[in-house]
Amino acid sequence: MQTRRRAWAARLDDAGVASPEADVSLLVSHVLGVGLGRLDLVDDVSEADAAAIEALVERRAQRIPLQHLTGRAWFRHVELAVGPGVFVPRPETELLAGWAIESCAGIEEPVVVDLCTGSGAIAKAVADEVPGARVHAVEMDPHAHAWAERNLAGTGVDLRRGDMAHAFDDLAGTVDVLVCNPPYIPLEAWESVAVEARDHDPHLALFSGEDGLEAMRVLEERGARLLRTGGVLGAEHADVQGESAPGVFVATGRWSDVRDHKDLAGRARFLTARLAR
Structure with missing residues (x-):
């Protein structure tokens, strides 16, 4: 053997x-x-x-993704069904989910929104580890939404299909924690993307304009609308965006405590910010 x-x-x-x-x-x-x-x-x-x-x-x-062959992926303490048509969650994103979970501490029935939920990984992890949270998630791609629907069944998560730019107007000004793993790869970086991702993950989940920050700008606007004053936002980004991604939030003057965080390999991985106004 x-x-x-x-x-x-x-x-x-x-x-x-x-x-x-x-x-x-x-x-x-x-x-x-x-x-x-x-x-x-x-x-x-x-x-x-x-x-x-x-x-x-x-x-x-x-170079078919390993998770497509086994049909499942683990994310923190939850198991996810994955396959063609949905972005396979990465271990690095567990740090962002952990931040969202920790940010719920001390809040009774925290309202958490997961934009660009994909497979539902972050939303499911939050629902699993913060039982009192009211978790909402949205996904635009119909194939990814179907996977999220399967993964979030029975969790109590409010899953919707739609564009994050217009999602959850009914929650405006009430959200405690907003979390997002948006697309962030510049179109010009096509050739540098791993074959498993480039050929098998949905391009909608990967690429975000010429500089990779188009979705981040949309997220900044949506966060300012959905969060309560003092609410917090966390978003993953590419390792080369450790300054440019937080810069999107600093430039508007609407945010305080804008910080960037490294992953376990020491690479810039996600930003966090607090709505100041």
Whole structure:
């Protein structure tokens, strides 16, 4: 079994997959229904299981996202169904979700809005970890919305389909925490995007104008309308936007405590701001 796993990992490595050994372990675990911690105890597999793993490894070598092959992704403490048509949540975004959850502390029944919810990852995490929160989410893309609908079923989250630029007028001035993982890749950066994202994630969730900040400007305007005075906003951005993304908020004069935050790798990852007026 170990020989087979090494051969599969070598194939993924040759294909340019960033984490070949880890991906093979996850695919083997998925097919066998065995936890990752017990894989080393598996001496051999049936020919049918080996063929199933082989087929998945071949598709992963074609740079199909791992999560599309397993049909699920973990985000903080919740499991999400994912597949073609929805942005696969990244581990880095868990930090933004954690900030939103911490920002609810001390507020009775906090009102939380997740714009550009995609798979529903942030909204589901907040609903899971802040049971008293009233969580609202919106997604414009019909395919992504269908995935969010599936993931948020039974959570109590108010999920709507629509453009974040016009969403939740009925909540104007009442929101405590606004969180968003908007599209932020400049159109000119097309070639630099990882194949898994560029060819399989919805472009609506990736690209945002020539400078990558079009959605951030819309978010600033929407945040100023939806948040109560003193309410807070958090938004993910590209690692090269550690100054330009917060600058969108500083420039309007409507925000205080505008800060940028780094991810675990030390890269600029998300901004936070407080509505001052």
